[in-house]
Amino acid sequence: SVPTLKLANGKEIPQIGLGTWQSQPGEVEKAVSYALKDAGYRHIDCAFAYGNEKEVGDGIKQSGVPREEIFITSKIWGTWHNRVEEQLKITLERLGTDYLDLLLVHWPIAMNPEGNHPFFPMLPTGKRDILYDWELRKTWEQFEAVYEKGLVKAIGVSNCSQLKLEEEILPFAKIKPMVNQLEIHPYNPQHNLVKWLKSQDIVVEAFSPLGSTDAPLLKDDVITEIANKLGVSPAEVLIGWGVGNGIVVLPKSVNPDRISSNFRFAKLDSSDMEKINGLAAAGKQKRLIKPPWSMVKLGFEDWFQVD
């Protein structure tokens, strides 16, 4: 069975969860239902911005698995930083539940709801899309409020560097973020950030743990060599690396065989862990997911630092 980690408030989080980014409405219902009912998952990672929460909710319902057995995460999108509870209520309605297990700030950046690209600003055309003057502490205060109301059982952030946390959230937080969800896989291991987060009792979650769509990682020589040696798939090695590192992994799939496969993970010895830990340092460092609005900089320079 899948191990759990303890959040700072004592709540347990299963170390493998189903990712739902890029899972299309029409296929995601079945994927979620299969993951819960047939594959044994008890953790689903969602977001308002993925545009499929209604269908994810349908899948949860179809699975017949009792709500209290499932760990459900969602995220507040940039255009809702001044209306956290309002977006949360829409998300709860779509997911068909009256509470979340975890609510995250999707990106540490507030966007103008009336900007040029109000929902998903792939190509910001002007500064007014980004609310440069918005203070993240104001977002976080609303997170603390919905946590205190019991609408969410844990709160955290996503895509936050150490600098962002140290300068814009931690000094003001009454309740510290319990989680930081990041792009983590062997080509972007963020060793220093992960180490620091653990020292702060902030649980690390990995999105795109397999390297996202058409990942070169699944064909990497070191990964496939270890997979062949152990008689498992490359994906099982990648998930095993994350689980072994004490982080939460969120592999996305809509294919039943791969959903089942991703619930298994290789148990790696320290020499294999070390080999994989060294991949990025060996020149393969690559961040696969870039904030789409990166071209406007946004004080994201620290985010692009590689460790």
Ligand code: A2P
């Ligand atoms: P699909 O949904 O068709 O399975 P990540 O979680 O890193 O974002 O990776 C997800 C991508 O990898 C998706 O394109 C997904 O496609 C594919 N994928 C998911 N699980 C596996 C697996 N076990 N082996 C190979 N590819 C996978």
